[in-house]
Amino acid sequence: MDSIDLEVLKTAAAWLAAGHRCELVTVIKTWGSSPRPPGAMLAIREGGEIVGSVSGGCIEDDLIASVARDGISQTIPCLRDYGISADQARRFGLPCGGTIQLAVEPLSAASGIPELLGRLAHGHTVERRIDLKTGAVSLASASADSALHIEGDLLVTVHGPRWRLFIIGAGQLSRFLAQVASAMDYRVTVCDPREEYRSGWDVAGVELVHVMPDDLVIEAHLDARSAVVALTHDPKLDDLALMEALKSEAFYVGAIGSRLNNAKRRERLKLFDLTDEQLARLHGPVGIYIGSKTPAEIAISILAEMTAVKNAVPAGLLVPHAVAAPAGTAGCALP
Known part of the structure; x- marks a missing residue:
């Protein structure tokens, strides 16, 4: 039985192998009350199919609507905030005026997902480093106390059992x-x-x-x-x-x-x-x-x-x- 995050990565890899465009969405930060913690992920493919979760469902609906409207055309990652205003908090169902920041990353063969899955299959804990300006990805070994963080334009996510x-x-x-x-x-x-x-x-x-x-x-x-x-x-x-x-x-x-x-x-x-x-x-x-x-x-x-x-x-x-x-x-x- 796979963890939710592993299921997300495996599904994204399968979509890429089948020639589909897809994005990986990761929770970066939360303020106030939020249904999902930093590091939670979902993958979304053209057509709006989704796996994983970053909220109680309301933000997922907006992501699906965005892909249905605009497709998946961006080539570099971006950061997206939800719940900044009281109106957004009501619209997206964030309790107590909570705010959530997401990284939305278009995936490709250069995203390193199969290599990441290979390392995880051997029980490794891995840092995945994404350049937010260029989308370039690299992988490195991570320690048990490593945590998701942003260093300038570099987003570092941590995968694997800790x-x-x-x-x-x-x-x-x-x-x-x-x-x-x-x-x-x-x-x-x-x-x-x-x-x-x-x-x-x-x-x-x-x-x-x-x-x-x-x-x-x-x-x-x-x-x-x-x-x-x-x-x-x-x-x-x-x-x-x-x-x-x-x-x-x-x-x-x-x-x-x-x-x-x-x-x-x-x-x-x-x-x-x-x-x-x-x-x-x-x-x-x-x-x-x-x-x-x-x-x-x-x-x-x-x-x-x-x-x-x-x-x-x-x-x-x-x-x-x-x-x-x-x-x-x-x-x-x-x-």
Whole structure:
């Protein structure tokens, strides 16, 4: 499952290969309330077909009308602002008088989209540099903390996974978790030394390795953009990996299991050289409480909690699985 931005780039590449004219539209800046963040993209082709999004739909309608009226004739990029006046804010549906700045770039064979897709397919994070005066494009390696910016007449956009997710265990739940996380632009690695679980794995774009999980965690050099989720139910595989992850800078470390099993896990982990502060970082039972029972629902629960932690949502606004479920419910559906 591709992320939205990857789908935009792949569709644009297909349009170009078929001989269609098309434009790439990227959110550059927003002021006030805006439905889409900087870096969000859409592609639009002659005839008005569109993929992706830069707003709640109102600006897309204007872009489609503009292409229908004028076609795609420009040869160099331009910056376009929406929502400057109160009238525009009402017209384009920008809440609270919000303003959005877009880069509208006509694409061609010289735009480097196939090369960019090739680098992304290998898991690279890439800076795409566009000269706003000439339209010339170049690609360069980007670091995880690179961000979209404009330097004079040079627009620099960043593409590729800047967040990593390491899943311990290659079971059915891992499959759903890996698919949705990939669509959220995580670079996902699944680790399982058990051959019987690896043999049926077929999730496109997800790396599968068979080393011991704790070795993977150590070799990965986890940073503040990394998450680890242990899903095997096997202490021999989960515990050492969790110990190493809890000592790292990973922003999220979680483990499947009931409240009772996670209490036993915490007792085992206390036998290692973990501080109380490190042990408190473990999300177990993993995920937020949404009454999840199926693997797909549990995956959504886990990713919801991961997203909340990543976005620094106050813990008081969440109901984690570790909190007792309401009376009369089955509680956490994770055995």
